Amino acid sequence: MDIVVAPDAMAACREAAARIAAYMRGTPEPVLGLATGRTMEAIYHVLVGMHRNGLSFARCRSFNLDEYYPIAPDDPRSYHAYMRERLFRHVDIAPERTRVPDGAAPDPERECRAYEDAIRAAGGIGLQLLGIGLTGHIGFNEPPSDFATRTRLVELDETTRRQNAEMFDDRWQDVPRRALTMGVGTILDARRLLMVATGAAKARIVRDALDGPVTPMVSASALRQHPACTVILDEEAAGLLRSGG
Template structure:
């Protein structure tokens, strides 16, 4: 596991975007695992800027998003379909057939999850999986406890997660859907490379638990330490507690 600590959040975003861009350029058929959240918005802006400058071509790229809220159609302003379209897909030349986001209103959500797993296998697996980390230590929506061999499935969201995500729902956690579809920890760990990005003092305590604490299904982000090709990019604020306890 490689841990990179930058002086500023913007430097962390630039390094993460450069790693994703390098993954796209290195393969004739790149397959990305993508994430959502405020941290990712800055990374996607950089990738869009590189594409608009003519230095990054998405035309042969396939993508799989980590998760989607159950019950929200793709057109809902708070869906991750909409998030990805507005922040990345509408601005780059990734073919529509290569874009995959779980369908939160599929008639059979279990079948949707099984089909998602099959689509990843058909694409020969994910080359680089981008990750954030939630307040409960979750990657994707793998709330505690999540088995390290778990697959794409429907999960119930923790009250902490619903509160954390409520800013997009009029700051009302009750408006945040109670369930979501998410790649499992086992699915994530099968990606050939992992890239976890976290910035800001608000992530310092959970980053310390994820990197210094015991590897445990109670904090799904600790599973990243089991991967043989994982990179963690932090800024000084998010790394502060980890750095202090590591010393």
């Protein structure tokens, strides 16, 4: 695992965007695994700026980590809407080359199987972007999450729902109780992993994931088993690491 500590949050996001762009430029048919959240907004902002200066997304395919369930794709609080507004509508990726789990699927188990099939049909994810939640989750893999799990319907922890309340007018009770998420095993199948965490609020869980035991109680700890994982932190998020990053 390669741990990179940037001086501040924006520098961390710029470093992440630069690595994503390098992967895209160096790969004939890039397959991106994408994430959502406040940290990702800054990364996508930088990537949109790179696109305006010549970075093309036309050859890319993308798969998002997760989506609330149930929620309609056109709901402004959905991750479909998040991705459209933060990235997709600003770059030259065709809509049919992007995929987010369908939070309105009448049969969620069938949707999860189809999602796994689509990732395999695309040749697998080349680079998976990740954040880390306060419960240690990657995607919505709440504790405990077996490291062999595949895309599935999960129950969300109250901590996670409170953390994500901003998109629901700060009413955490309105955040859906369930979500569709790539499993830990699905994430670990990606050829490269790139996790980004910023801010002092993430310092404890970053320490638990990177310095604590590798355990299903902290699904992000599974990243330490991956042969090509980079973690980018700002100084605040790295503040409790034994190595200091």
